[in-house]
Amino acid sequence: MTTNRYAETAPDVESIRADFPILRTQVNDSPLVYLDNAATTQKPRPVIEALTRYYETYNANIHRGLHTLSEQATAEYESARDRTAAFINAAQSHEVIFTKGTTDAINLVARAWGDSNVTSGDEIILTEIEHHSNLVPWQMLAHRRGEQLRFIPTDPEGHVDLVEFEKMLGKRTRIVAITHMSNVLGVITPVAELIRIAHANGIPVLVDAAQSVPHMRVDVQELDADFVAFSGHKMLGPTGIGILYGKESILNAMDPFIGGGSMIRVVELHESSWAGLPERFEGGTPNIAGAIGLGAAVDYINQIGINNITAHEMSLTDYALQQLHDLDSVRIFGPPDTANRGGVISFAVGEIHPHDIGTLLDTDGIAVRAGHHCAQPLMRKLEVPATVRASIYLYNTTDEIAQLVASISRAKEFFDGA
Numbered sequence: 001m002t003t004n005r006y007a008e009t010a011p012d013v014e015s016i017r018a019d020f021p022i023l024r025t026q027v028n029d030s031p032l033v034y035l036d037n038a039a040t041t042q043k044p045r046p047v048i049e050a051l052t053r054y055y056e057t058y059n060a061n062i063h064r065g066l067h068t069l070s071e072q073a074t075a076e077y078e079s080a081r082d083r084t085a086a087f088i089n090a091a092q093s094h095e096v097i098f099t100k101g102t103t104d105a106i107n108l109v110a111r112a113w114g115d116s117n118v119t120s121g122d123e124i125i126l127t128e129i130e131h132h133s134n135l136v137p138w139q140m141l142a143h144r145r146g147e148q149l150r151f152i153p154t155d156p157e158g159h160v161d162l163v164e165f166e167k168m169l170g171k172r173t174r175i176v177a178i179t180h181m182s183n184v185l186g187v188i189t190p191v192a193e194l195i196r197i198a199h200a201n202g203i204p205v206l207v208d209a210a211q212s213v214p215h216m217r218v219d220v221q222e223l224d225a226d227f228v229a230f231s232g233h234k235m236l237g238p239t240g241i242g243i244l245y246g247k248e249s250i251l252n253a254m255d256p257f258i259g260g261g262s263m264i265r266v267v268e269l270h271e272s273s274w275a276g277l278p279e280r281f282e283g284g285t286p287n288i289a290g291a292i293g294l295g296a297a298v299d300y301i302n303q304i305g306i307n308n309i310t311a312h313e314m315s316l317t318d319y320a321l322q323q324l325h326d327l328d329s330v331r332i333f334g335p336p337d338t339a340n341r342g343g344v345i346s347f348a349v350g351e352i353h354p355h356d357i358g359t360l361l362d363t364d365g366i367a368v369r370a371g372h373h374c375a376q377p378l379m380r381k382l383e384v385p386a387t388v389r390a391s392i393y394l395y396n397t398t399d400e401i402a403q404l405v406a407s408i409s410r411a412k413e414f415f416d417g418a
């Protein structure tokens, strides 16, 4: 048996685990082994406490009331924006728009930016490895505006072909929208290079960072990304809160998508004018608790250090890939080693249906995802109906990976004997 080459030094996983009450749960009489982090992550006590504190001590609507609680809620909501903006190194806090999540953020761009910048015959460039969230909104825009979707070729591990990409750019290309890390293959796309090439041709780029921001340092200014979308619940925060980062100049030129309270400057009976950033894109009462919870999640990640989290995950990913590779029957999708990938590991076990593997792992208390992972075109490209996916985060341990591998071996024996 190969051993883990990396020492589990930083971060101190046992003390991190103590912060996550759910990790003490038993599932089917076994301790929970939670390896479904690409779907959603667990919440540490400081995040849960931030939500409770808001509801128990200063619950109020924001930006409106002049009373003390409203002022406190507003200050905490805006502070969460500031800390999230700093986390991704946005130049200004108002470039960070609170949304419901990645899906909501990309739909906002496809509507608010797309409807006024895309016309019939234009082109939008995506890849075949996109999550449905970064595909369907552009298809819907195509139905409204008549543009064409084009797809950058990718190899079987999901690496994009930069040479072909450059050739695809033309006068009618309006935007490039691409995932930073595939939620199926784990592959990291060369977004910095893609952005450089796109910008050299005057074309903006949206980055679906749902799987990258929680796991690796993402600096929006260094990348020079025009839009970046991600979700709070995949980075230790609550569900129902996410971020659309947009460059100030682009956001300022966009009309709002959701009309209503808070996003206006002056409302007449027949006309209205819009508020500035970020309110223009946050019509209605927002997810105040969610934003405050996300702020606490950002603090938690900062306290451990995003680079330490990446190092820990890469150590476990390396170990998991080695161990899975050693199982004859396992086919791993995506890059076979840790170069250019994150801790999302999709695989198949012989001819056994992924759902059956998922069910058997669950009997051992191991939570993985089995399915198409909201990437049906990619499943077709891989010529599989579904995959099993184990995805790693800061609280996972080498021992949990060993349990996963042992459970897969048992599942294989069970089906071989059946």
Ligand code: PMP
Pocket: 038, 039, 100, 101, 102, 103, 104, 131, 133, 134, 179, 181, 182, 183, 208, 210, 211, 231, 374
């Ligand atoms: N893009 C990617 C790459 C994802 O992994 C996900 C979530 N699985 C999404 C977008 C959508 O995120 P949400 O459901 O939080 O909107």
